[in-house]
Amino acid sequence: MTVLLDVQEISKSFKLKGYWYHKRTFTALSPLSFTIEANKTLAIVGETGSGKSTLAKILVGAETPTQGEIYLHGQLLQKKRFKQRCQHVRMIFQDSGTTLNPSLTIQELLDEPLILNTDLDEKERQQLIHKTLQKVGLLGEHMNFYPHMFSGGQKQRISLARAIILEPQVIILDEALAALDPSLRSQMINLLLDLQQQMGLAYILISHNLGIVRHFSDDIMVMSHGKVVESGKTLEIMRKPKHKVTQRLIMSQNFKLK
Secondary structure, three states: OOEEEEEEEEEEEEEEEOHHHOEEEEEEEEEEEEEEEOOOEEEEEEOOOOOHHHHHHHHHOOOOOOEEEEEEOOEEOOHHHHHHHHHHEEEEOOOHHHHOOOOOOHHHHHHHHHHHHOOOOHHHHHHHHHHHHHHOOOOHHHHHOOHHHOOHHHHHHHHHHHHHOOOOOEEEEEOOOOOOOHHHHHHHHHHHHHHHHHHOOEEEEEOOOHHHHHHHOOEEEEEEOOEEEEEEEHHHHHHOOOOHHHHHHHHHOOOOOO
16 A cells, blocks of 8 residues: 555654743653554544644644654655645644634635646636546535534535645544534444545544444554554554553443444
8 A cells, every 4th residue: 555644753843931941841642653544544642732733733734843744655755845735734623613614615725726726717727626526425515605694514524625626645533523413423434434435545543432433443552642552453552452542542432333
């Protein structure tokens, strides 16, 4: 399989002010490494404050790592190549309503990344928007609607359309399925799996729901206090968790693998 994303010894520390102007260092993320292949999903789980969100921000370029390197298709992703990272590594958040500008139509929302990152003319962009909306299960004419006219599930599909319209290679799902009810969540998972096969996508799933992790991911990485404490194949880790953090997460949800 083709390795899409190769993360090598990424870490993140913050300088904090202490007493008498003495600065101290807070390590939010200890050095960690992992790879993810095309058509695969890596789940990142852990308790609150484990470093999951910090890692996600670094991957999309919203935070700069203190040390370490990230490679996409073998090419180093540098700070100066932020535009390239925006095209190839996209993120979908939990609350889609807060990420969709209510004053813009869906066409305008989806047009923004195309204007910034492509050389397509207006007609070509409109055709691509129409096609992308259909790809996520919406109608082409929805491009003329505003976000408040859609349900929560539909808004999440719009967020997905915005994420895939630049044909990325990696999508980070930051609790993107958490707010959906079970039936809509199942539909969204099936849609994500279909798109993964069609586009060769790699997903990084950040989730507290082990049921979603079990159904949706191939591999799992368990984090605690900025460190990776356990990693491997999802089914193997869930059947025989070795670290106490993993065991605690499974017990807290009364999760039983059938």
